[in-house]
Amino acid sequence: MRIGVFVCECGTNIAATVSTGKVVDAALSMRDVLHAESIQYTCSDPGQRAVIDAIQKKGLTRVVIASCSPRMHENTFRRTVGRAGLNAYMMEMVNIREHCSWIHSDIDEATDKAIDLMQKGVARVRRQVPLHSTTVPVTKRVLVVGGGVAGIQAALDIADAGLPVTLVERGPSIGGNMARLDKTFPTLDCSSCILTPRMVEAAQHENIELMVSSEVEQVRGYIGNFDVDIRRKATCVDAEKCTGCMICQEKCPGKAPDEFNAGVGQSKAISIPFPQAVPLVAALRKEHCRLFIKGKCSVCKKVCPADAIDYEQEDRIETEKFGAIVVATGYELFDWRESYPDYGGGQYPDVVTALQYERMLSASGPNGGHVQRPSDGKEPKNVVFISCVGSRDESVGRPLCCSVGCMYIAKQAILTKEHIPDSQSYVFYIDIRAGGKGYEEFTRRAQRDFGAIYLRGRVGKIYPSNGNLVVMGTDTLSAEQVEIDADLVVLATGFAAAEGAGELARKLNISYDQYEFFSESHPKLRPVETTTGGVFLAGACQGPKDIPDTVAQASASAAKVIGLLSRGELETSPMVAAVNQMRCTGCFKCRDVCPYGAIEAVELRDGREVANVIDSLCQGCGVCNVACPPAVISLKGYTDGQLIAETMELLR
Amino acid sequence: MSDASSSRYSYFPGCSLTSSAGEYDASFRLVAKELGIGLDEIPDWNCCGASPAPHHWGGNLGVLLPARNLHIAGYGHEAMVAPCAGCYNRHKNAQHELSGSEEIREQATRVLREPVRYEIEILNLVELFDREVTPEALAKRAQGRLAGLNFATYYGCLLTRPAKIMNFDNARNPVSMKPLLMATGANADHFPFKSECCGSYMGLAHKEIVLRASRRIIDVADGLGFDAIVTACPLCHQNLDLRQGQINKAFGTNIEMPILYFSQVLGLALGLNADDLGIDSHIVSARKLLAKIEQGAAERTARAADASGRGGASQAVCAAGEA
Numbered sequence: 001m002r003i004g005v006f007v008c009e010c011g012t013n014i015a016a017t018v019s020t021g022k023v024v025d026a027a028l029s030m031r032d033v034l035h036a037e038s039i040q041y042t043c044s045d046p047g048q049r050a051v052i053d054a055i056q057k058k059g060l061t062r063v064v065i066a067s068c069s070p071r072m073h074e075n076t077f078r079r080t081v082g083r084a085g086l087n088a089y090m091m092e093m094v095n096i097r098e099h100c101s102w103i104h105s106d107i108d109e110a111t112d113k114a115i116d117l118m119q120k121g122v123a124r125v126r127r128q129v130p131l132h133s134t135t136v137p138v139t140k141r142v143l144v145v146g147g148g149v150a151g152i153q154a155a156l157d158i159a160d161a162g163l164p165v166t167l168v169e170r171g172p173s174i175g176g177n178m179a180r181l182d183k184t185f186p187t188l189d190c191s192s193c194i195l196t197p198r199m200v201e202a203a204q205h206e207n208i209e210l211m212v213s214s215e216v217e218q219v220r221g222y223i224g225n226f227d228v229d230i231r232r233k234a235t236c237v238d239a240e241k242c243t244g245c246m247i248c249q250e251k252c253p254g255k256a257p258d259e260f261n262a263g264v265g266q267s268k269a270i271s272i273p274f275p276q277a278v279p280l281v282a283a284l285r286k287e288h289c290r291l292f293i294k295g296k297c298s299v300c301k302k303v304c305p306a307d308a309i310d311y312e313q314e315d316r317i318e319t320e321k322f323g324a325i326v327v328a329t330g331y332e333l334f335d336w337r338e339s340y341p342d343y344g345g346g347q348y349p350d351v352v353t354a355l356q357y358e359r360m361l362s363a364s365g366p367n368g369g370h371v372q373r374p375s376d377g378k379e380p381k382n383v384v385f386i387s388c389v390g391s392r393d394e395s396v397g398r399p400l401c402c403s404v405g406c407m408y409i410a411k412q413a414i415l416t417k418e419h420i421p422d423s424q425s426y427v428f429y430i431d432i433r434a435g436g437k438g439y440e441e442f443t444r445r446a447q448r449d450f451g452a453i454y455l456r457g458r459v460g461k462i463y464p465s466n467g468n469l470v471v472m473g474t475d476t477l478s479a480e481q482v483e484i485d486a487d488l489v490v491l492a493t494g495f496a497a498a499e500g501a502g503e504l505a506r507k508l509n510i511s512y513d514q515y516e517f518f519s520e521s522h523p524k525l526r527p528v529e530t531t532t533g534g535v536f537l538a539g540a541c542q543g544p545k546d547i548p549d550t551v552a553q554a555s556a557s558a559a560k561v562i563g564l565l566s567r568g569e570l571e572t573s574p575m576v577a578a579v580n581q582m583r584c585t586g587c588f589k590c591r592d593v594c595p596y597g598a599i600e601a602v603e604l605r606d607g608r609e610v611a612n613v614i615d616s617l618c619q620g621c622g623v624c625n626v627a628c629p630p631a632v633i634s635l636k637g638y639t640d641g642q643l644i645a646e647t648m649e650l651l652r
Numbered sequence: 653m654s655d656a657s658s659s660r661y662s663y664f665p666g667c668s669l670t671s672s673a674g675e676y677d678a679s680f681r682l683v684a685k686e687l688g689i690g691l692d693e694i695p696d697w698n699c700c701g702a703s704p705a706p707h708h709w710g711g712n713l714g715v716l717l718p719a720r721n722l723h724i725a726g727y728g729h730e731a732m733v734a735p736c737a738g739c740y741n742r743h744k745n746a747q748h749e750l751s752g753s754e755e756i757r758e759q760a761t762r763v764l765r766e767p768v769r770y771e772i773e774i775l776n777l778v779e780l781f782d783r784e785v786t787p788e789a790l791a792k793r794a795q796g797r798l799a800g801l802n803f804a805t806y807y808g809c810l811l812t813r814p815a816k817i818m819n820f821d822n823a824r825n826p827v828s829m830k831p832l833l834m835a836t837g838a839n840a841d842h843f844p845f846k847s848e849c850c851g852s853y854m855g856l857a858h859k860e861i862v863l864r865a866s867r868r869i870i871d872v873a874d875g876l877g878f879d880a881i882v883t884a885c886p887l888c889h890q891n892l893d894l895r896q897g898q899i900n901k902a903f904g905t906n907i908e909m910p911i912l913y914f915s916q917v918l919g920l921a922l923g924l925n926a927d928d929l930g931i932d933s934h935i936v937s938a939r940k941l942l943a944k945i946e947q948g949a950a951e952r953t954a955r956a957a958d959a960s961g962r963g964g965a966s967q968a969v970c971a972a973g974e975a
Contacts, residue, residue: 341825347842463844465875 003122004035004060006051007114008042008067010097017101019111023066026115030122034058043073048080055084062086062128064121066094066114087130089574089637094121116650123649127642131574136616138224139323140565143168145216145504148176149195149547150539150554151328152202157558158326159207163565166320167208168230170215173277174199176330180260180355182362182369184547185411186442192276192364199278213283217317219325219507220597222619223534224570226322234313235283237270241308244280246272248300248309256288258366261359264352264374265366270300270309275364282308324534324561327518328554329504331540334390334398334496342461343389343491349374350469351462351489354385354408361415371419373488376467380487383416384471385409385427386459391494391544392430398494400515403544405492406433410443412490413452425452426484428459428473436546455482462489495544508535517543528557536560575637576618577625583632584610590624590633599624659690661780662725662732662772666700666739673736673886675930679915680735680777682929686922689784691733694725700734700742703853712756718746719760719768726769735777735915737810737885741818743774748817776811776820778828778884778914787835794921796837800948801941803917804843804878805829806869808888812847823847829882829914836921843878845869850891859898866891867899870909879941880910882917889913896936910938920945 005027009015020038027036035058039047042065054060063086065077070093078088096114104110140163144155147169155167167174179199181191202208217229254269261267269288272280282300290297291311301309333355337346344351350373352360363369373380387409391402406429413425427446432454434440446452457474464470471484497516505512510530511519518541521529528536538554539545545553564570577598579590586609591599598617601609611633613624624633625640634640669677684691699705699717706714722743725732734740750757750770760768775783807826815823826847833840848869851862870892873881883889893911900906911934919929931938 341822342844344842344844345825461844461848463872465872 001032001062001126002034002058002060003030003032003062003064003125004051004054004058005030005033005037005064005066005118005122006042006054007036007038007096007118008047008065009038009040010067010101011041014067014097014101014114017104017107017110018096018114019107020114022111023096023114023118027064027118027122030119032126033122035060042067043076048076048083051077051080052084055081055086060086061090062125063091064094064118064125065091066096066118066121068097069095069099087132089131090125090128092121092125092128094118120646120649123645124642127639127645128637131636133571133574134615135569135571136224138565138568138570139226139321140164141166141320141322142324142326142561142565143216143226143228143320143322144326144328146176146328146330146498146539146541147171147174147202147210147212148328148330148539148550149178149198150330150541150550151176151326152195152198153551153554154326154328154538154558154561155202155208156198156205157555158561159202159205161558161562163207163562165205165208166211166230166322167202168211168214168216170213170233171273172213172235172281172283173273173279174202174210174212175274175276175278177332177355178547179274179276180262180358180362182358182365183411183415185407186436186438188411188414196276196278199276203278210279212279212281216504216507219509221321222596222617223532223564224323225616226325226534228320228322228325230318230320232316232318234286234315235281236286236289236309236311236313237282237284238308238310238313239279239281241306242281243306243308244272244277244282245305246282247303247305248282251299251303253297253299254288254290254293256285261366262353262356264356264359284309323565324536325508326536326538326554326557326561327504327508327510327530327541328538328557329498329501329541331495331544332498334494336390336491336493339396339398340389340491343386343459343489344462344464348462348464348469348489350380350487351491353491353493354405354412355493357412357488357490358408361412361419369419371416378487379420381420381423382468382484382486383413383423383425383488383490384459384469384484384486385413385425385490385492386471387427387429387492388458389491389493390496398515400494400544401433402492402494403433404546405494406443407436407439407546409490409492410434410446410452413446414450417450417452425450426471426486427452427454428471429454429456430458431456436548457482462486495540498541501541508532510535517541528553528560534564572616573620575620575635576615577613577620577622577633577635579611579613580632580634581610581612583630585630586610587629589627589629593623593627595619595621595623659692660730661689661691661775662729663691663693664697664700664721664725664732664734664739664743665693666697666734666736667702668736668738668886673889673913675933676735676886676889676913676915679913679919679929682924683781683915683919683922686919686924687781687785689780692729694721694732697721697724700736700739701746702738702742706742706745712749712759714742715746715749715756716760716763718743719750719770720764722747722750722770722772722774723760723764723768726772729772731773731775731780733775733777733780735884737776737808738887740774740776741810744817746770747774776884778811779820781832781914781918782828785832787831790832790835790918790921791837794836794923796952797923797945797949798917798921799837800944801838801879802877803833803838803840803912804873804876804881805833805840805846806843806873806881806883806888806892807847808883808885809847809849809852810885810887829884833882833917836917838917838921840882841876841878843873843876843881845872850888852887852891855891855895860902862891862895863899863902866895867903867905870896870899870907871905874907874909878909879944880912880917880938882912882914884914893935908936908940910934910936910941912938 007020024036081091082088213233217231220227252268258267260273270284286292359365455475457476459473461472501516536557538557539550602612701714701717812823821828851865855862
């Protein structure tokens with residue numbers, strides 16, 4: 001056995017804290033270690049060259065590289081030893097950077113630890129055997145979850161590349177939050193005017209299948225081959241027959257909250273959420289329908305000219321295969337009411353969220369764009385905007401910035417002046433974050449050209465007085481207490497993850513942060529990938545962002561998916577479980593615990609039934625190893641022998 | 653409800669309740685008795701330290717004074733009740749400091765000449781009633797006596813802050829008084845100034861600060877149509893009630909907003925005599941409020957008589973039918 005050890009200095013990242021020379025000396029004193037050297041940057045081209053030279057000149061058969069995290073460069077170095085003619089898996093990486101030099105300051109102790117870790121790696125690589133990966137075919141179909149602007153963009157880009165896409169949306173129409181916006185900053189484009197054509201394009205695209213009122217129920221499988229159960233929720237409307245005439249909605253006697261209009265105005269139990277909905281199909285909400293509550297009504301069935309109403313309809317589950325999944329489930333507004341009793345906690349009708357105000361401003365909103373405050377329908381003259389409600393506020397557990405509040409407040413202040421020329425807007429802000437292209441100029445315009453008065457400070461209290469609201473706050477620039485008699489107060493509420501985001505993440509086996517925003521694989525270099533292969537992220541489900549960033553990320557996700565599926569086959573990791581079938585007792589405890597359904601029963605020639613691992617399904621999680629009573633399943637590359645050898649080395 | 657003879661609670665009146673807020677003490681004792689809550693006044697209790705001890709004299713006097721009360725109260729009692737928000741606040745702060753510092757504990761032990769007992773639970777009167785009386789039980793006894801009234805619940809600052817030490821309800825939006833007030837048949841609508849500053853003891857040095865701060869509280873309560881402000885703090889009471897005339901004079905207003913103690917309202921709900929509860933000892937008269945209660949009682953009696961009259965008539969008819 002001929003082992004080579006390479007100790008990376010990583011410039012000063014490692015060498016400043018770990019004495020790499022001592023690690024090299026320690027390596028050379030170990031059995032079977034024929035070669036050891038330290039290299040300034042092992043991952044660099046000359047560094048890799050040095051590794052290859054040593055392997056070839058000294059006839060090394062195994063290699064240990066003590067450097068950074070395997071998450072960073074394991075693949076790099078596998079390719080390096082592969083180029084030198086070794087099996088790529090005869091290389092072991094030891095992490096002396098993240099696990100050692102970066103977290104310690106004492107050079108002697110850090111060096112000792114680095115030597116221990118290196119010895120552990122040598123013990124492990126000593127018992128390594130060559131491994132060979134196999135390939136699996138790839139399903140060339142894509143699932144996009146969420147039909148907002150992110151999902152629509154990703155679906156269109158992927159479909160344009162010729163791949164079939166299924167776009168699943170849990171609501172009755174695609175369009176998401178962007179469809180609810182009146183105008184967009186900083187150009188004041190009409191939001192639905194730019195979004196609606198994209199929605200229609202998605203619906204009509206030959207490669208896109210639209211599934212509205214549908215949710216992801218369960219996800220099985222792995223990159224290239226996912227099996228997804230999709231729940232098609234009963235809407236009591238036959239989508240094939242419905243013509244979108246809206247007569248049912250007109251005649252329906254059952255009042256229901258208007259979710260599209262963020263609770264401003266009312267809707268009906270059977271309705272089309274908004275006039276530009278795609279698909280233009282009615283949906284019935286049983287929890288508000290008189291027939292389902294009181295057992296008597298069926299007006300919609302009587303008036304429907306297309307005979308599209310079907311009260312018997314039930315949820316059904318469809319299972320489909322996909323090669324990749326794009327998650328684009330978006331955001332919802334942080335529910336401020338519990339956290340801000342000082343702002344009335346939702347008891348004052350004239351304290352509204354910015355999204356509600358957006359609907360009040362919109363020409364397609366409940367008042368046709370005539371701004372009327374909720375309490376008495378009066379046109380407001382003094383409008384106070386409060387930024388950072390449920391964002392940048394540690395006292396309510398929401399320290400994150402919503403990243404768009406400063407901009408949409410400026411926009412709404414401008415629109416307020418356009419709608420009501422004799423109005424006055426006041427904006428309470430912490431500081432103005434306007435980092436995008438043309439954004440700073442836009443917030444200046446709101447102040448200079450539209451007369452919005454900006455007050456740097458927080459609002460402490462809002463209370464009702466003589467039919468109006470008194471807003472008490474501070475202006476920290478003039479160090480004065482301010483009281484404003486307001487007709488309407490608009491809260492710039494922060495972003496929260498969409499309802500059920502955590503649950504969906506668990507179904508997809510992807511990670512998420514404390515706010516249930518999904519985590520990208522690497523914050524800089526892998527911004528649209530998740531830690532689960534084949535699952536990608538787009539839009540605000542990953543964190544608050546504005547429309548341009550959302551669209552850019554969606555296209556990036558699409559590019560990743562197209563790249564992945566352009567290959568006909570995917571190489572699988574050879575680090576999978578294997579059963580010693582001669583000693584298997586056939587108890588199948590392994591099959592019970594396997595989360596991937598990768599274990600099957602096979603009959604040996606002597607008639608015994610034993611466990612067998614389906615390589616293409618196994619993800620190498622190791623759960624079966626632990627469950628196996630006679631310990632005859634092992635994970636290739638992580639055998640019990642290797643783990644024990646490592647441990648013994650540390651205990652020595 | 654507990655037996656009157658078993659006094660699980662040790663009672664710390666403090667200076668206010670034995671002088672300017674005598675009606676708070678009287679109404680508390682009456683209501684506690686009515687509800688069967690036994691109270692043992694701490695024998696030989698001393699000053700809680702109030703504001704001067706911790707803020708002006710320095711040293712640990714602000715901790716050692718309350719420590720002695722806690723020490724005595726802790727003997728054989730489950731909890732100590734301090735109806736004055738200031739006393740409640742001082743004792744809780746002292747307890748916090750005692751539990752966090754070996755040094756202060758040793759000092760207290762030296763002063764007391766025996767190992768200091770400081771762990772006894774400290775309750776305000778609102779917390780005591782919340783614990784001892786369920787809204788259902790109170791509703792049963794109150795029989796809707798206070799129906800038609802709307803009370804502004806006012807907690808001030810001392811009950812709730814600092815939030816981590818006081819642990820009273822919710823510092824930003826305290827609601828402890830509401831369930832029992834609602835059980836009396838009254839309303840207790842959201843009062844936006846429920847924990848706003850009344851001006852505190854600034855009344856002595858800078859009267860104008862108190863007038864401005866207290867004015868806003870009574871002004872907003874008046875504007876929102878409340879019948880009275882309910883408080884559990886003698887100092888708040890003093891600023892809002894005693895100075896209401898000064899406020900009206902200074903700002904040219906004409907507000908007449910009764911300020912009642914929480915215990916007084918519960919007493920009225922239980923049908924206790926208003927004079928015994930010390931309602932008439934306030935500067936701002938509560939006669940309108942009392943008249944409303946009486947009027948409501950009269951209406952209920954009339955309705956009951958009417959209903960029983962109708963019932964009697966129908967019974968007569970039945971009887972006639974049987975005959």
